[in-house]
Amino acid sequence: MNGTDLLKAFDTKQQAAQIMMQLSAFQSGWNSGLILFGLHLMILGYLVFKSVYFPKFLGVLVAIAGLGYLIDSLGKILIPDYKLTIAMTTFIGEVLLIFWLLWKGIKGFGKEIYSSDNEMPTV
Secondary structure, eight states, X not given: OOHHHHHHTSOHHHHHHHHHHHHHHHHHHHHHHHHHHHXXXXXXXXXXXXXXXXXXXXXXXXXXXXXXXXXXXXXXHHOTTOOOOOHHHHTHHHHHHHHHHHHHHXXXXXXXXXXXXXXXXXX
């Protein structure tokens, strides 16, 4: 059986219902993935906050971004008519982290993070 035979097995309303069911399943999977991504960002934000290599405000912003993803995704799964979108405004922490890593990656972290007992590694 090929694709055209399968299309003939359903009328237009049944095909539309199948499409909507598949889109709903995709949306549920997408939101489940964003829950994990939000948890990942919260952990990453904590690690950035505790790190000596990054400014603390950057860790806070990344954790807030993770919380935004978590709230949005859980809201869409648990509340049928959820319309609030928090993650659209919290992504700034992710963007700042990208630019910080690019800037520090080019500039380097310098010798200030190494104690006098340790030598700076050479590449």
